[in-house]
Amino acid sequence: MTATPEAPGAVGTANPDQASQLHRIIMTTRDLPAMPQVAGKVLELSSDPNTSAAQLQQVIADDQAMAGRILKIANSAMYSCSRKIKTLTEAIVMLGFNSIRSLVVTSAARNLYQTGNARNGLKERLLWEHSIGCAFACRKIARNRHPALAEEAFLAGLMHDIGKLVMNLQIPDKFDEIVQIVYNEGRSFQETERSLLDFDHTHVGSLLVNKWKLSPVLEDVILEHHCEDAFSEDKPLLLYLDLANRICHKVGVGFTDEPDLELIDSPSNRILGLDSGIIEQTISELQAALEDEMDIFI
Numbered sequence: 001m002t003a004t005p006e007a008p009g010a011v012g013t014a015n016p017d018q019a020s021q022l023h024r025i026i027m028t029t030r031d032l033p034a035m036p037q038v039a040g041k042v043l044e045l046s047s048d049p050n051t052s053a054a055q056l057q058q059v060i061a062d063d064q065a066m067a068g069r070i071l072k073i074a075n076s077a078m079y080s081c082s083r084k085i086k087t088l089t090e091a092i093v094m095l096g097f098n099s100i101r102s103l104v105v106t107s108a109a110r111n112l113y114q115t116g117n118a119r120n121g122l123k124e125r126l127l128w129e130h131s132i133g134c135a136f137a138c139r140k141i142a143r144n145r146h147p148a149l150a151e152e153a154f155l156a157g158l159m160h161d162i163g164k165l166v167m168n169l170q171i172p173d174k175f176d177e178i179v180q181i182v183y184n185e186g187r188s189f190q191e192t193e194r195s196l197l198d199f200d201h202t203h204v205g206s207l208l209v210n211k212w213k214l215s216p217v218l219e220d221v222i223l224e225h226h227c228e229d230a231f232s233e234d235k236p237l238l239l240y241l242d243l244a245n246r247i248c249h250k251v252g253v254g255f256t257d258e259p260d261l262e263l264i265d266s267p268s269n270r271i272l273g274l275d276s277g278i279i280e281q282t283i284s285e286l287q288a289a290l291e292d293e294m295d296i297f298i
Contacts, residue, residue: 130254
């Protein structure tokens with residue numbers, strides 16, 4: 001059953017002002033750069049089993065920037081195709097609808113991180129790099145255990161911290177304060193957000209994913225990705241995301257750099273049981289991809 005994000009009144013009821021602030025953020029997400037019309041149409045078509053590759057190609061071609069980005073990413077090491085993909089139709093046929101869906105959401109999410117706001121800078125880049133890194137690692141882990149979930153795992157990694165971006169856009173001064181505390185005092189984002197706001201990025205992120213109509217499963221994963229009590233074999237995406245997130249923290253992809261962070265004996269891997277070889281390979285491939293191809297996503 002889908003977990004419902006806590007309503008504004010259910011979060012921080014001891015502080016009505018902060019609960020009201022969450023309500024305002026929720027209500028004003030309509031003012032954020034929405035999912036582009038073309039991306040929304042592609043997601044709708046890709047979910048329809050009667051859609052043809054030619055129909056998808058026709059819709060994507062209406063957004064030249066998105067089409068170009070999809071071709072770049074399709075030819076990157078992230079997808080490791082055996083030959084160069086030259087056209088959108090080839091990309092759709094070779095990668096499949098699920099991969100195209102991931103690429104379209106990546107393009108839409110990138111627009112949120114690059115809104116033309118003068119505030120955009122290192123903070124936004126670190127958030128985006130962490131999202132891309134986590135998406136890559138999450139899909140790599142899923143491919144080893146449950147290949148059918150690989151693209152959904154990619155989206156879980158990509159979108160898991162999108163709530164931080166929403167707060168950066170909606171309450172920038174407060175989010176700057178949160179970042180400073182995290183950076184200077186070594187506290188976690190979630191702990192700091194809850195202490196200052198009485199809610200955190202998981203609540204906001206799950207609401208944005210709901211607005212974008214991605215999937216109820218992704219809403220749940222984003223809402224619960226810091227809840228170790230929710231980890232179980234029945235929630236593989238949550239386990240893949242937690243381990244991918246820890247990998248990124250261990251190698252310093254994003255704000256957090258924790259080289260001593262435990263991976264093999266982490267709560268998620270105690271259930272997954274991945275050996276050190278798979279984890280080390282994931283780290284190696286992640287670092288190589290980010291070093292060689294991050295410019296594709298910027």
